[in-house]
Amino acid sequence: MAGTSNPTRERIISAASKLFYSEGIRAVSVDAVAEKAGLTKRTLYYHFRSKDDLIAAYLAARDQPNLALFKRWFDEADGNLSAKVRAIFVHLARNAGHPKWKGCGFLRTSAELANLPGHPAIKIGAAHKKKFEAWLRVTFEEAGIVGAARLARQILLLLDGSFAVV
Amino acid sequence: MAGTSNPTRERIISAASKLFYSEGIRAVSVDAVAEKAGLTKRTLYYHFRSKDDLIAAYLAARDQPNLALFKRWFDEADGNLSAKVRAIFVHLARNAGHPKWKGCGFLRTSAELANLPGHPAIKIGAAHKKKFEAWLRVTFEEAGIVGAARLARQILLLLDGSFAVV
DNA sequence: TTGTGTATATTCACTGGTTAGTATACATGG
DNA sequence: CCATGTATACTAACCAGTGAATATACACAA
Numbered sequence: 520m521a522g523t524s525n526p527t528r529e530r531i532i533s534a535a536s537k538l539f540y541s542e543g544i545r546a547v548s549v550d551a552v553a554e555k556a557g558l559t560k561r562t563l564y565y566h567f568r569s570k571d572d573l574i575a576a577y578l579a580a581r582d583q584p585n586l587a588l589f590k591r592w593f594d595e596a597d598g599n600l601s602a603k604v605r606a607i608f609v610h611l612a613r614n615a616g617h618p619k620w621k622g623c624g625f626l627r628t629s630a631e632l633a634n635l636p637g638h639p640a641i642k643i644g645a646a647h648k649k650k651f652e653a654w655l656r657v658t659f660e661e662a663g664i665v666g667a668a669r670l671a672r673q674i675l676l677l678l679d680g681s682f683a684v685v
Numbered sequence: 686m687a688g689t690s691n692p693t694r695e696r697i698i699s700a701a702s703k704l705f706y707s708e709g710i711r712a713v714s715v716d717a718v719a720e721k722a723g724l725t726k727r728t729l730y731y732h733f734r735s736k737d738d739l740i741a742a743y744l745a746a747r748d749q750p751n752l753a754l755f756k757r758w759f760d761e762a763d764g765n766l767s768a769k770v771r772a773i774f775v776h777l778a779r780n781a782g783h784p785k786w787k788g789c790g791f792l793r794t795s796a797e798l799a800n801l802p803g804h805p806a807i808k809i810g811a812a813h814k815k816k817f818e819a820w821l822r823v824t825f826e827e828a829g830i831v832g833a834a835r836l837a838r839q840i841l842l843l844l845d846g847s848f849a850v851v
Numbered sequence: 852t853t854g855t856g857t858a859t860a861t862t863c864a865c866t867g868g869t870t871a872g873t874a875t876a877c878a879t880g881g
Numbered sequence: 882c883c884a885t886g887t888a889t890a891c892t893a894a895c896c897a898g899t900g901a902a903t904a905t906a907c908a909c910a911a
Binding site for chain 2: 859860861862863864
């Protein structure tokens with residue numbers, strides 16, 4: 520049931536994650552994911568109904584860790600609120616210098632699936648963004664910032680811009 | 686020779702433009718482009734060496750008109766420099782409301798081709814961005830803005846953020 | 852004017868390879 | 882014996898790119 524961590528399933532998601540992120544979703548075949556995970560495509564299809572399901576699971580698995588990472592960057596930064604927000608961008612810039620950096624997985628996925636507006640993966644990406652924006656807004660509100668919602672929105676805009684590659 | 690406008694070639698690019706932008710590059714087959722252009726795939730391959738060539742031509746064809754549009758939005762806006770910059774974002778926001786809006790074609794293309802770093806289309810996209818940033822910088826410099834380059838860079842960042850979909 | 856050659860442009864039919872997804876059988880532990 | 886999980890081997894579709902033939906147009910010689 521929900522929450523039951525299935526090691527095989529997680530191994531598949533982990534393999535998919537690496538391949539989908541570095542190569543792109545449409546460029547990676549289900550066979551390639553299965554091979555990377557060390558099992559057969561048929562086994563993969565036992566754990567996932569379809570490739571679309573796998574894509575959705577890939578993004579869903581990135582959701583929490585990604586948010587947690589951002590929050591950690593924020594929390595662990597010294598200084599006032601402004602410095603903490605800046606810390607997120609600084610860390611991001613550092614990551615972007617890494618050769619494996621390929622931009623935001625959520626943004627890239629939604630770019631690839633732009634012709635499938637109802638795709639579950641796109642909904643997951645949108646929800647991810649909304650969660651982060653909401654967290655920012657609440658954080659600003661608790662700090663007594665006026666126009667917290669507006670500021671959160673602007674920061675998200677800048678963040679998406681930073682995420683853009685090329 | 687260069688500059689010789691070939692109507693068939695342009696018809697193909699026009700068809701490719703519509704399909705690539707609305708559906709995504711990898712989701713659109715060469716056959717589909719040929720059919721949309723009202724000719725055979727083989728004819729398409731007479732005018733373009735490969736699909737990659739066609740992709741590059743698609744982006745190259747978007748380069749000048751896109752820049753011209755942004756400049757026009759800027760030039761035709763009333764008010765001071767700040768208002769003129771804001772006009773770009775206002776127009777963009779209006780476009781983004783249109784149902785056909787799918788974000789920035791250059792960004793989306795480079796997202797789809799992220800696994801092919803040397804692809805000519807990616808270079809065209811990068812050059813497009815650089816051109817616009819350079820134009821912004823020169824415009825700011827002529828207006829006597831201090832830190833024109835820095836400001837141009839920041840605006841581009843915001844712009845990319847605005848372009849992001851989802 | 853007529854015939855002929857040549858470059859441009861277009862088509863039909865095909866190949867070789869890849870892909871998402873499946874039918875079926877085999878294992879293994881409770 | 883049965884549920885869970887895994888593998889082999891397949892299908893049906895799709896797709897980028899090609900070989901070979903054909904049509905059109907224009908230049909130039911007879």
